[in-house]
Amino acid sequence: MSRTMLTGNVAAAWGARLAGIEYLPAFPITPQTEIIETISRWIETGEMDCRMTTLESEHSMVTAAGAAAAAGVRVFTATSSQGLLYGMEMLYTTAGWRAPFVLVNVSRGLSSPITLEPDHNDILAARDSGFLQLHCATCQEVLDGVLVAYRLAEDERVRLPVIVNMDGFHLSFTREPVEITDAAAAARFLPPFDPGNLGFRAGAPLSEAVAVLGGSPYSYFRYQVHLAALNAEAVFPSIAGEFHRAFGRPFPAVETYRCDDAEVVFVMMGSFATKAKAAVDRLREAGEAVGLVRPVMLRPFPSAALREALAGKRGIAVVDQNLSPGRGGVLHTEISAALQGCAGPSPVLASFVGGLGGREIASEEFCEMAAVARRAAAEGRAPEPRLLFTEAERKEMRNLQAIALARGARERRP
Amino acid sequence: MSETRFRTMKDLPAAHLLGTGTAMCAGCGGLEALHQIYDILGEKTVFINAAGCMTLLAIYPYTPFGGSWLYSAMASAPAGAQGVRDALDILLSKGRISPEEDLTAVVLTGDGSAYGMGLSAASGTIERGLDFIYVCYDNEGYGNTGQQHSGATPHGARTSTSRGRSGFPGFKKDLFAVWVSHRPSYAATVVGSEPLDLARKIEKAKGLRGPRLILALAPCPTGWDFDPAEAARIGKLAVETGVWPLKEYFDGRVTFTRAPKKRLPVEEYLEVQGRFAHLFHPRRNEVLLGDIQAQVDAAWREAESQGLPEK
Numbered sequence: 084m085s086r087t088m089l090t091g092n093v094a095a096a097w098g099a100r101l102a103g104i105e106y107l108p109a110f111p112i113t114p115q116t117e118i119i120e121t122i123s124r125w126i127e128t129g130e131m132d133c134r135m136t137t138l139e140s141e142h143s144m145v146t147a148a149g150a151a152a153a154a155g156v157r158v159f160t161a162t163s164s165q166g167l168l169y170g171m172e173m174l175y176t177t178a179g180w181r182a183p184f185v186l187v188n189v190s191r192g193l194s195s196p197i198t199l200e201p202d203h204n205d206i207l208a209a210r211d212s213g214f215l216q217l218h219c220a221t222c223q224e225v226l227d228g229v230l231v232a233y234r235l236a237e238d239e240r241v242r243l244p245v246i247v248n249m250d251g252f253h254l255s256f257t258r259e260p261v262e263i264t265d266a267a268a269a270a271r272f273l274p275p276f277d278p279g280n281l282g283f284r285a286g287a288p289l290s291e292a293v294a295v296l297g298g299s300p301y302s303y304f305r306y307q308v309h310l311a312a313l314n315a316e317a318v319f320p321s322i323a324g325e326f327h328r329a330f331g332r333p334f335p336a337v338e339t340y341r342c343d344d345a346e347v348v349f350v351m352m353g354s355f356a357t358k359a360k361a362a363v364d365r366l367r368e369a370g371e372a373v374g375l376v377r378p379v380m381l382r383p384f385p386s387a388a389l390r391e392a393l394a395g396k397r398g399i400a401v402v403d404q405n406l407s408p409g410r411g412g413v414l415h416t417e418i419s420a421a422l423q424g425c426a427g428p429s430p431v432l433a434s435f436v437g438g439l440g441g442r443e444i445a446s447e448e449f450c451e452m453a454a455v456a457r458r459a460a461a462e463g464r465a466p467e468p469r470l471l472f473t474e475a476e477r478k479e480m481r482n483l484q485a486i487a488l489a490r491g492a493r494e495r496r497p
Numbered sequence: 498m499s500e501t502r503f504r505t506m507k508d509l510p511a512a513h514l515l516g517t518g519t520a521m522c523a524g525c526g527g528l529e530a531l532h533q534i535y536d537i538l539g540e541k542t543v544f545i546n547a548a549g550c551m552t553l554l555a556i557y558p559y560t561p562f563g564g565s566w567l568y569s570a571m572a573s574a575p576a577g578a579q580g581v582r583d584a585l586d587i588l589l590s591k592g593r594i595s596p597e598e599d600l601t602a603v604v605l606t607g608d609g610s611a612y613g614m615g616l617s618a619a620s621g622t623i624e625r626g627l628d629f630i631y632v633c634y635d636n637e638g639y640g641n642t643g644q645q646h647s648g649a650t651p652h653g654a655r656t657s658t659s660r661g662r663s664g665f666p667g668f669k670k671d672l673f674a675v676w677v678s679h680r681p682s683y684a685a686t687v688v689g690s691e692p693l694d695l696a697r698k699i700e701k702a703k704g705l706r707g708p709r710l711i712l713a714l715a716p717c718p719t720g721w722d723f724d725p726a727e728a729a730r731i732g733k734l735a736v737e738t739g740v741w742p743l744k745e746y747f748d749g750r751v752t753f754t755r756a757p758k759k760r761l762p763v764e765e766y767l768e769v770q771g772r773f774a775h776l777f778h779p780r781r782n783e784v785l786l787g788d789i790q791a792q793v794d795a796a797w798r799e800a801e802s803q804g805l806p807e808k
């Protein structure tokens with residue numbers, strides 16, 4: 084199979100093209116914009132038969148996406164950071180509509196301070212919205228993830244929207260070799276959208292998203308969303324298996340790397356996990372039994388697969404590329420909860436926060452994190468959570484602060 | 498409007514299509530207007546609703562609508578109409594639905610959303626030339642949350658967030674003009690107490706395509722503090738005093754459809770509503786009453802100076 088060099092953004096656009104999307108409500112934001120530009124070019128050249136509408140905000144964009152999916156067409160949309168939060172009200176709302184569509188989020192740190200570089204606070208803010216979440220680590224996974232996401236979203240046991248996440252810059256603007264799936268094979272894997280009972284038609288009146296009075300009907304419909312998300316965990320293996328057979332590429336809910344005999348493992352999501360992989364290789368060369376566990380699916384939370392992957396490990400270094408101020412890393416909390424009450428000796432968890440706003444996580448830091456996790460395991464006691472920041476960075480910050488605070492700093496600005 | 502099928506009151510629909518027994522207050526002017534609008538638009542519609550009083554029309558498992566309904570949020574009902582319309586067009590073009598199954602997308606929104614939070618979404622749909630009807634029932638405040646002042650609240654009115662002796666210090670925004678500046682296919686003001694005028698306008702809007710505004714003054718017994726039985730009279734007084742000019746925009750021109758020959762003094766409209774009681778009691782606030790009258794007169798003078806033709 085031949086591979087083409089594609090950025091993560093163009094891979095996402097290819098995913099949408101191969102999925103035969105019919106409708107693209109759009110709004111620009113860096114680093115996502117290349118996705119909608121690519122699709123709009125294909126629409127103009129006639130390579131794609133899709134209607135694109137540029138809304139005036141992401142709030143409207145998500146509304147239009149959900150409304151069109153509820154009306155029975157296959158919808159794709161994309162955004163990033165501030166845009167995802169601007170549309171947040173409608174993420175919850177359209178998930179409640181049980182509108183199956185796919186949204187690609189290109190992760191980018193949230194304001195303030197404003198930045199363009201990635202971390203996962205944007206996507207994690209949508210964690211409890213009812214959208215399912217797939218977190219990609221490579222450009223290939225982005226393309227594959229979009230196809231898998233439609234199968235999940237549209238499955239009649241699920242019927243929920245799905246976010247496919249990739250990291251800004253590190254994937255969105257980075258070219259990697261990607262196998263562009265054969266269109267006919269993609270169409271066999273993902274047949275045209277069967278909207279079932281969705282849709283607005285004359286003669287078949289439908290009331291959607293009506294108000295409820297009281298906690299009972301409200302609870303009922305919210306539980307339905309939860310149960311549908313749990314169904315997604317159940318149907319995922321068969322969809323992923325079918326994908327593997329059709330295209331020869333696995334798409335696991337949880338990726339494990341050199342884990343089988345590992346005593347210490349890193350747990351990380353997204354493209355920064357590739358850095359952890361490289362660290363695992365180096366540590367292995369040095370004779371250390373280290374591995375990596377990477378949740379690809381975050382919602383539904385693949386508890387069973389994670390427990391299986393983490394069973395028997397002594398120390399776990401959870402590296403969160405997000406920060407819940409006043410609590411710490413979000414993934415750390417979720418992993419702790421998943422391991423709670425498991426049979427057998429429980430691994431010791433060490434919590435690290437790193438990679439915020441695209442901050443590099445250096446090779447030595449991975450070595451240090453593995454060492455901390457190993458020591459903690461030996462002592463049988465979880466260490467204090469750590470925020471990655473080096474002495475050199477601290478010095479550099481002091482320099483920047485000195486400039487910022489200096490009188491006349493404005494005049495000296497180039 | 499010579500081509501109308503509504504020549505006299507006798508031509509109006511005899512029975513309402515919209516079901517009764519809803520959670521709206523007795524004498525709700527918004528609901529009265531909606532009844533009349535729905536009679537003409539009919540059930541081949543999908544109503545996309547913004548958060549407000551009318552959201553409680555459809556409470557699970559009941560709905561008074563024979564056609565379809567989608568509740569969206571406070572800010573983005575027009576975007577919901579965009580998604581539904583775009584999807585219907587896609588389905589039509591691919592033959593997945595027949596033209597007979599097609600629906601008209603109708604936004605149903607209060608003023609708080611229409612004049613404020615939802616304005617950007619509405620502006621976007623007009624600019625994109627969306628084929629839809631936008632119905633705003635204007636009760637001049639955030640009614641559902643207890644009548645706080647909104648961008649549609651008139652000068653001097655008491656609301657739950659303007660309780661002082663001079664009432665609301667701001668001025669009502671001119672949403673009709675905001676829409677007209679976008680050059681929509683059609684825009685009209687209506688009130689349920691003028692059913693013939695309303696019916697003709699809905700009929701006309703129904704026959705057009707593109708973005709169409711129906712801005713209905715919605716006398717609100719609960720928020721405006723008057724006896725529900727007075728709703729129709731207050732609507733009529735709004736027209737006869739010139740507070741609520743009945744007009745329409747079509748083909749680049751604004752036309753007054755019901756300009757009163759001689760306008761009644763504004764205070765006849767104000768004194769029958771509790772929300773203006775502080776202008777009369779304990780003593781008359783001559784300054785404020787004069788200001789309000791002057792605003793109405795100025796608006797009409799401006800219209801007349803532009804030589805706006807009257808039907």
Ligand SMILES: Cc1ncc(C[n+]2csc(CCOP(=O)(O)OP(=O)(O)O)c2C)c(N)n1
Pocket residue numbers: 548549550551570571572606607608609610611636638639640641642647
């Ligand atoms: C984003 C958001 N903010 C606030 C609300 C609370 N809210 C619900 S209805 C409403 C008032 C809407 O006013 P208007 O559009 O005039 O409709 P009315 O209630 O008068 O019918 C408000 C503020 C909401 N639903 N959503």
Ligand code: SF4
Pocket residue numbers: 520521522523524525526527528550636640641715716717718719720
């Ligand atoms: S508060 Fe006013 S607008 Fe709302 S239902 Fe009651 S009368 Fe109608």
Ligand SMILES: [Mg+2]
Pocket residue numbers: 549607608609634635636637638639640641647
């Ligand atoms: Mg209102």
